[in-house]
Amino acid sequence: MLLGPIATAADVLVVTDSHHPVQAPAGARVIELDQAARIEFELAAHLPTDPRQAAALVRQRLHAGGEALQRRIGHAYQGVADAWGLGIARIPAVVVDRRYVVYGEPDVPRAIARIDAYRGTQP
Template structure:
């Protein structure tokens, strides 16, 4: 399985579909943007103008780390869309091979590696 481990491996999931991933595997939580937006929206007033001021302040207070979290979260959603991911969890190797529904990433990688060995 060394070949699959050395490849570009991404796992797409959300908080309702827990996965077991080896250290170093990139796991994308597709519900991350909504969770971050919910954090920003906590206890906002009903007045849209006041709410906008508070959200801008929260974004400013969060600084670069918050901006990076938002960028990473939306990039993960964009990546899943561009790869044509239709279900989660999805384990993707080299943007070419995908295993859907497997929560054990090591098992999914083994299935992909076996498939690669048997295909010309």
């Protein structure tokens, strides 16, 4: 099993965007850095040119989306903050234990195996 005792799924964070798809195992947290922008695009789709009407329509969409939409927005921005806080420099990035990172590998189990191999050589 690729997610053995060294790297469990709860320890794995994947940072990417919609243009860099990844193959993440179940249980890995995946942050798509452009998720917030995609939600904003949904809210702004087909707005009238009148600013007051547009604002009213966005408020209506936010209200209609309810708590589920608020959670989506909150999770999207929290993911960006988490990636920034970790100092993620490129995507995709696979982070284990908030300490080890592999950049550029879309196959998450392969990235985890590389991290595990490295950790196995350390005292």
